[in-house]
Amino acid sequence: MPAVEFRNIDIVFGADQKGALKLIDEGRSREEILTATGAVLGAAGVSLAIERGEICVLMGLSGSGKSTILRAINRLNEVARGEVLVEHKGSAVDVARCDEDTLRDIRMHTVSMVFQQFGLLPWRTVRDNVGFGLELRGMGAAERRRIVDEKLAMVGLTNWAEKYTNELSGGMQQRVGLARAFATDADILLMDEPFSALDPLIRDKLQDELLDLQRRIHKTIVFVSHDLDEALKLGNKIAIMEGGRIVQAGTAEDILLRPANAYVAEFVKHMNPLNVLRGTAVMRPAASLRREGDAVVLDKGGRVKVKVDADGRPVSLDLNGRAGLLAVADGEAGKIDDKLASDSDCIVAPVDLKLKAAIELKRHTDLPILLVDNLGRLAGLCDDDEIYRGLLRRLDG
Numbered sequence: 570m571p572a573v574e575f576r577n578i579d580i581v582f583g584a585d586q587k588g589a590l591k592l593i594d595e596g597r598s599r600e601e602i603l604t605a606t607g608a609v610l611g612a613a614g615v616s617l618a619i620e621r622g623e624i625c626v627l628m629g630l631s632g633s634g635k636s637t638i639l640r641a642i643n644r645l646n647e648v649a650r651g652e653v654l655v656e657h658k659g660s661a662v663d664v665a666r667c668d669e670d671t672l673r674d675i676r677m678h679t680v681s682m683v684f685q686q687f688g689l690l691p692w693r694t695v696r697d698n699v700g701f702g703l704e705l706r707g708m709g710a711a712e713r714r715r716i717v718d719e720k721l722a723m724v725g726l727t728n729w730a731e732k733y734t735n736e737l738s739g740g741m742q743q744r745v746g747l748a749r750a751f752a753t754d755a756d757i758l759l760m761d762e763p764f765s766a767l768d769p770l771i772r773d774k775l776q777d778e779l780l781d782l783q784r785r786i787h788k789t790i791v792f793v794s795h796d797l798d799e800a801l802k803l804g805n806k807i808a809i810m811e812g813g814r815i816v817q818a819g820t821a822e823d824i825l826l827r828p829a830n831a832y833v834a835e836f837v838k839h840m841n842p843l844n845v846l847r848g849t850a851v852m853r854p855a856a857s858l859r860r861e862g863d864a865v866v867l868d869k870g871g872r873v874k875v876k877v878d879a880d881g882r883p884v885s886l887d888l889n890g891r892a893g894l895l896a897v898a899d900g901e902a903g904k905i906d907d908k909l910a911s912d913s914d915c916i917v918a919p920v921d922l923k924l925k926a927a928i929e930l931k932r933h934t935d936l937p938i939l940l941v942d943n944l945g946r947l948a949g950l951c952d953d954d955e956i957y958r959g960l961l962r963r964l965d966g
């Protein structure tokens with residue numbers, strides 16, 4: 570069960586919902602619907618599943634409908650048609666139709682929201698802002714203090730607990746907003762352009778902090794942004810919206826490599842592919858490499874071979890009859906010990922290795938890179954040839 574799922578939702582602002590829905594079904598544009606009915610099309614035919622633990626970024630130009638669908642997740646916006654399923658206490662609840670008590674329960678325990686303008690109460694201290702939701706729930710002071718202090722430590726604001734929020738910088742205020750959202754322990758966080766009021770350096774830092782926190786807390790985050798860099802950096806999944814409709818949803822790589830239409834292509838035109846692409850985008854897949862028995866041939870001359878076991882995991886390296894050494898690089902950043910690298914003949918790295926890291930590894934070691942999946946099985950080869958060809962293909966558009 571996804572944590573959040575939009576099933577074919579339409580959202581209309583205005584009295585003539587029926588008239589607007591009819592025109593949506595006829596495929597009319599927002600302008601046509603506005604002229605004919607006076608109603609504003611907020612969202613049309615939106616379907617999207619957001620899995621538990623995912624960061625899904627809703628991206629698009631101003632007015633494209635990002636906030637509109639985000640706010641349907643806790644029914645701050647009513648949907649005219651369709652379902653908004655939210656995983657609540659182990660089952661999928663249609664927020665669009667559930668009763669008021671269930672809705673209140675969902676808002677209090679399952680879905681929490683972080684706003685662009687922080688939404689803090691200036692007459693309360695940082696500690697009392699973070700504990701506000703818990704206070705509304707009727708939680709006792711001691712328990713509240715324990716949770717609030719834990720969340721303040723999480724966002725690095727322990728020493729600021731007694732200050733008033735207007736004594737804090739914008740970046741710090743947004744950290745208070747984050748701590749408040751974390752304090753409710755909601756599984757789903759809705760973040761409506763939370764960093765866009767901040768200057769670029771602070772924004773970049775908070776994005777890193779959010780990614781770092783997410784590695785520890787595994788929330789489901791639905792994040793609205795109009796900035797593609799931010800979307801590509803944060804999103805496991807990115808849904809691009811135009812005129813109230815989702816025009817493409819996929820991974821950063823899908824969007825960069827296969828933009829669905831001219832609108833998406835325009836967004837990605839100026840992106841630096843190195844920050845987004847992973848080894849998988851350029852590697853020569855294992856299945857297309859020449860096999861010789863239990864060995865996979867890595868070079869044209871047939872002198873470099875890697876032996877794989879019955880499951881396809883690389884076990885040894887054969888350099889024209891001499892045994893070579895395989896060295897393992899860690900994580901998507903491809904970290905490797907210098908001494909190990911200099912003694913080795915080939916590097917084994919995870920398949921989600923960032924292309925930028927692959928290039929750095931190549932420059933640093935000048936060794937071919939074997940990419941392996943999360944079970945250690947050979948997924949493909951990423952050497953100079955693959956990297957150059959992959960980049961050229963990308964740059965050629």
Ligand SMILES: Nc1ncnc2c1ncn2[C@@H]1O[C@H](COP(=O)(O)OP(=O)(O)OP(=O)(O)O)[C@@H](O)[C@H]1O
Nearest residue numbers: 582609610611630631632633634635636637638795
């Ligand atoms: N409460 C409302 N009443 C009437 N129209 C609304 C309301 N909320 C949103 N809209 C309209 O719905 C459309 C989509 O707005 P939305 O705020 O979702 O866009 P967005 O993509 O989030 O843009 P932005 O980045 O500017 O916030 C816009 O045309 C907007 O004017």
